[in-house]
Amino acid sequence: MIKYTIRRCIQAVPVLILITILLFFMMRVQGNPVDRFAQNPKVTAAQIAAFEHRWGLDQPLPIQYCDWIGLCGDKPPVINALPAAIGGGDNGVLHGDFGFSTFDGRPVIDIIAQRALPTIILMTTAYIIWITVAILAGVYAAVKRYSLFDSGLTIFNYVGYSLPTFWLGLMLITLFAVPPLRWFPASGMNDSYTTPGFGTDAYWAFFGSNPLFAIFDLGRHLVLPVITLVMVSIAGDSRFVRSSMLDSLNQDYVKTARAKGVPERRVILRHALRNALLPVITNIGLELPVLFSGAIVTETIFAWPGMGRQLIESLGHADYPVLMGVLLITSTFVVMANLLADIMYAVVDPRVKYD
Amino acid sequence: MYKRLFSALAVAVLVAGACSSSTPVKKIVVAEWQFPDTVNPYLAQAETDIEVSDSMFLNLVDVTPDLRTVPDLVTSVPTLANGGVKMNGAGMDVTWTLKTGMQWSDGTPINCDDMTGTWKWIMDPANTGLAGGTVGWEDISGITGGTGTTCVMSFSKVYEGYLYLVAPLLPAKYISSISVADAPTKLYPLNNLKSGVYDGPYIPTDLATDSQITTVSNAKWSTIGGKAPAVDQVIWKYYADAATMLQGYKAGEYDVAQDLNDADIPSLAGIDLNQQVIHDSLTYELHSFNNKSLQTKFGADYKTIVAAIKLAVDRQAIAAGPLGGNVSVSNNFISPLTWYYKNEGGSTAADPAGATKLLTDAGWVKGSDGIFAKGGVKLELQYCTTTRQVRQDTLKLVASQLNAIGIKADVNAVSATDLFGGWDAAKADTKCNLVHGNFDVAEFAYVSPLDPLGSYNVYTTQGIPDNAPHNGQNTTRISLPALDTAYNNVKGSVDPTVVKAAMAAIQDIYVSDQNTYELPLYNRKDVWLVQPRIHNFTGNPTTSAGEWNIGDWTAD
Numbered sequence: 001m002i003k004y005t006i007r008r009c010i011q012a013v014p015v016l017i018l019i020t021i022l023l024f025f026m027m028r029v030q031g032n033p034v035d036r037f038a039q040n041p042k043v044t045a046a047q048i049a050a051f052e053h054r055w056g057l058d059q060p061l062p063i064q065y066c067d068w069i070g071l072c073g074d075k076p077p078v079i080n081a082l083p084a085a086i087g088g089g090d091n092g093v094l095h096g097d098f099g100f101s102t103f104d105g106r107p108v109i110d111i112i113a114q115r116a117l118p119t120i121i122l123m124t125t126a127y128i129i130w131i132t133v134a135i136l137a138g139v140y141a142a143v144k145r146y147s148l149f150d151s152g153l154t155i156f157n158y159v160g161y162s163l164p165t166f167w168l169g170l171m172l173i174t175l176f177a178v179p180p181l182r183w184f185p186a187s188g189m190n191d192s193y194t195t196p197g198f199g200t201d202a203y204w205a206f207f208g209s210n211p212l213f214a215i216f217d218l219g220r221h222l223v224l225p226v227i228t229l230v231m232v233s234i235a236g237d238s239r240f241v242r243s244s245m246l247d248s249l250n251q252d253y254v255k256t257a258r259a260k261g262v263p264e265r266r267v268i269l270r271h272a273l274r275n276a277l278l279p280v281i282t283n284i285g286l287e288l289p290v291l292f293s294g295a296i297v298t299e300t301i302f303a304w305p306g307m308g309r310q311l312i313e314s315l316g317h318a319d320y321p322v323l324m325g326v327l328l329i330t331s332t333f334v335v336m337a338n339l340l341a342d343i344m345y346a347v348v349d350p351r352v353k354y355d
Numbered sequence: 356m357y358k359r360l361f362s363a364l365a366v367a368v369l370v371a372g373a374c375s376s377s378t379p380v381k382k383i384v385v386a387e388w389q390f391p392d393t394v395n396p397y398l399a400q401a402e403t404d405i406e407v408s409d410s411m412f413l414n415l416v417d418v419t420p421d422l423r424t425v426p427d428l429v430t431s432v433p434t435l436a437n438g439g440v441k442m443n444g445a446g447m448d449v450t451w452t453l454k455t456g457m458q459w460s461d462g463t464p465i466n467c468d469d470m471t472g473t474w475k476w477i478m479d480p481a482n483t484g485l486a487g488g489t490v491g492w493e494d495i496s497g498i499t500g501g502t503g504t505t506c507v508m509s510f511s512k513v514y515e516g517y518l519y520l521v522a523p524l525l526p527a528k529y530i531s532s533i534s535v536a537d538a539p540t541k542l543y544p545l546n547n548l549k550s551g552v553y554d555g556p557y558i559p560t561d562l563a564t565d566s567q568i569t570t571v572s573n574a575k576w577s578t579i580g581g582k583a584p585a586v587d588q589v590i591w592k593y594y595a596d597a598a599t600m601l602q603g604y605k606a607g608e609y610d611v612a613q614d615l616n617d618a619d620i621p622s623l624a625g626i627d628l629n630q631q632v633i634h635d636s637l638t639y640e641l642h643s644f645n646n647k648s649l650q651t652k653f654g655a656d657y658k659t660i661v662a663a664i665k666l667a668v669d670r671q672a673i674a675a676g677p678l679g680g681n682v683s684v685s686n687n688f689i690s691p692l693t694w695y696y697k698n699e700g701g702s703t704a705a706d707p708a709g710a711t712k713l714l715t716d717a718g719w720v721k722g723s724d725g726i727f728a729k730g731g732v733k734l735e736l737q738y739c740t741t742t743r744q745v746r747q748d749t750l751k752l753v754a755s756q757l758n759a760i761g762i763k764a765d766v767n768a769v770s771a772t773d774l775f776g777g778w779d780a781a782k783a784d785t786k787c788n789l790v791h792g793n794f795d796v797a798e799f800a801y802v803s804p805l806d807p808l809g810s811y812n813v814y815t816t817q818g819i820p821d822n823a824p825h826n827g828q829n830t831t832r833i834s835l836p837a838l839d840t841a842y843n844n845v846k847g848s849v850d851p852t853v854v855k856a857a858m859a860a861i862q863d864i865y866v867s868d869q870n871t872y873e874l875p876l877y878n879r880k881d882v883w884l885v886q887p888r889i890h891n892f893t894g895n896p897t898t899s900a901g902e903w904n905i906g907d908w909t910a911d
Contacts, residue, residue: 031780032780035779036400043826044488045826047483047485050482050483051483053483054483054536054539100540103392105544105545107540107546170599170602173599173606174602179605179606182606185606185608186608187594187602187608188567188592190566192384192590192592192608192609193382196569197563198563199566200561200562200563202561300599301595303565305563305565305593309565313390313565
């Protein structure tokens with residue numbers, strides 16, 4: 001297993017390099033950060049040229065990529081790629097330097113760090129709920145096939161799957177955030193009147209002195225976006241679990257277990273469910289990267305300051321250093337999630353051996 | 356056991372929540388739907404940047420809601436009449452007298468060295484990303500005054516826009532501590548706003564991206580009456596779009612909603628009228644005629660065709676229809692609030708019969724399809740706009756109005772990027788692109804200029820974007836010697852009488868037959884929502900928006 005994991009990690013490196021090359025050139029062809037000055041008559045061509053020079057945009061694309069990845073820099077190419085401690089350079093992704101946003105001048109890594117936690121909080125909460133509910137509901141619907149519950153779940157899934165996220169979010173806000181109910185906040189991660197902005201030094205100081213209130217406040221703000229995400233995400237997974245469980249329940253070993261007089265509860269949980277979960281694990285594993293990449297529409301509707309919004313904003317501003325940073329980390333998550341799914345296979349299915 | 360523990364914990368959380376929700380300091384929460392990308396006023400491009408920046412910096416002069424220029428950091432507004440501006444050969448000297456005793460947030464005094472420092476910082480060749488460029492600053496030959504408060508700014512030639520050039524001063528000591536080349540990343544950095552030095556009523560303490568900026572009252576700031584800001588904290592809360600921001604207002608999440616306009620008025624249902632502040636905006640919607648493409652299609656008849664269209668388009672029906680009666684029709688591109696506005700009068704009513712007569716007199720004949728044609732050329736026009744729904748609805752209405760008199764209008768809705776994309780950013784054949792001239796008529800909005808020179812690049816020959824460096828805004832390609840002369844008269848004088856006369860000539864041309872370039876549709880509205888507990892909020896049609904007097908806001 002360890003050998004397999006190491007081999008997969010090594011195999012991931014060229015995949016990620018290929019992804020960075022493709023993404024970099026796609027991003028740079030898509031737009032140019034200087035476009036924002038295009039219709040500003042007060043900004044001269046010389047000033048635009050100075051801006052391009054400041055951000056290295058006047059260099060040929062391969063050189064820009066080389067600088068961004070860290071192969072090129074103050075030191076000769078290749079040597080620059082070595083760690084700074086042994087005489088290499090200190091720029092580029094290889095050295096942990098993701099550069100600066102060409103839009104607001106902040107270090108990319110700061111932007112990602114500030115965005116990651118809100119997304120992880122939102123998506124992990126939603127993910128745990130929707131996966132748990134999807135598995136429970138899917139299994140129960142399969143066991144009680146064609147029952148009222150099964151039919152109800154089918155209708156719920158079709159409705160949930162068909163609902164546009166933006167519409168559902170706005171409806172939840174209209175119903176539960178504005179008068180007369182006003183049960184939950186409409187947006188954001190904190191009450192601006194009582195709590196400092198989430199993630200700031202002031203917030204953590206406040207959190208330290210009022211942990212219960214801070215958690216309660218954050219929890220209230222999570223309710224509506226989490227319901228939105230769960231409603232639209234649960235449908236696919238619960239149908240998948242139901243289908244997989246039905247396949248499993250029809251297998252000969254399940255019939256044998258029943259014929260041997262094994263209690264039904266044990267047949268379902270030990271014999272059918274464990275085998276039914278194999279394809280489900282792959283599916284769940286592939287969904288893991290959303291924990292980092294976020295949900296663009298939900299984050300937008302609920303003004304949740306997460307990674308999804310950052311991605312769409314950076315795209316609008318042609319802020320390619322930030323886009324590259326976010327996409328590179330997301331790609332890494334996808335590769336890791338695939339690896340994790342493969343490892344989980346072996347854990348769940350004793351027939352699978354990687355060594 | 357676990358149930359009891361859980362219940363006890365839940366009760367504790369609820370009690371803690373209830374107990375901690377008291378507000379020990381007086382706060383105002385202001386909402387916007389776009390997060391700023393800078394608070395540095397010289398890098399600020401978007402309205403949201405300027406709004407938040409305005410609460411952190413003092414301008415030399417401010418513009419009131421009725422567009423009067425009043426002193427802010429200075430004791431008086433320098434003009435020719437009061438001796439604050441003196442002609443000096445081909446140039447001029449402007450004397451700015453700063454208020455005495457004013458300090459930056461780090462305690463250093465505000466003086467003429469800051470004015471010199473700001474000028475040198477802007478003119479430094481290493482400076483990049485200046486939204487206002489170096490226009491005007493490059494005409495300054497020197498600034499005297501040193502550590503005093505009487506600063507004389509000498510211009511090598513007349514610069515009409517001197518009043519709004521310094522907006523605002525930057526602290527010389529702070530800006531000299533950071534290399535100019537590093538300004539985009541290290542001067543007033545968003546990830547450490549506290550490191551900056553400010554002189555406005557509120558200074559930033561914390562920033563949570565796309566969520567919240569917290570500012571606290573600046574102890575070094577005072578109102579004209581010598582009072583400190585009445586509010587302890589102003590918190591900027593950010594949403595992702597106007598629709599969710601409005602829901603947030605209804606949910607009671609903040610006190611003041613910013614950056615709304617007439618398109619949002621229908622969504623204000625359910626909000627008390629006394630909480631809605633609605634003013635005429637400096638922004639007006641217009642139809643822009645591409646003289647080059649029309650001349651290519653229709654030869655010398657293009658002037659008659661534009662005149663006919665201007666008669667046929669029923670602007671009152673547009674205001675009453677797609678705009679729901681929330682706007683007013685205008686005949687001028689200059690706001691009635693400006694000091695150089697000339698009331699040209701004239702009717703805003705449509706005259707389809709007059710339009711038909713113009714075309715038939717010019718030899719155009721209706722075909723079997725009811726559309727005019729002449730010499731085998733059909734009278735068909737490409738109308739372009741953005742995907743904004745109200746604009747598409749407007750153009751559909753206009754198309755039906757024109758079709759009724761025999762003009763075929765094809766409506767094209769494209770992305771804002773395609774419509775407004777710059778010369779290099781958009782391909783030459785991008786459909787409807789204004790700069791490349793790929794349209795016959797386009798609907799969009801302009802801001803009526805506060806500074807008379809603000810429209811120089813829009814209407815002069817020099818601003819035609821076909822000419823290098825292709826950054827002019829004259830996308831109608833209008834080239835009228837009389838218009839060029841009038842604008843150059845404005846450019847070359849600081850005498851209000853001369854400027855006003857030149858601007859009157861420009862407005863005369865606008866309402867005459869010579870205007871083959873633009874049809875103003877209606878003045879848009881600026882909309883704010885203000886909770887009753889907030890006082891002294893006035894709104895403002897300039898880019899300073901409601902924050903122009905934020906230091907004077909109070910809250911119950």
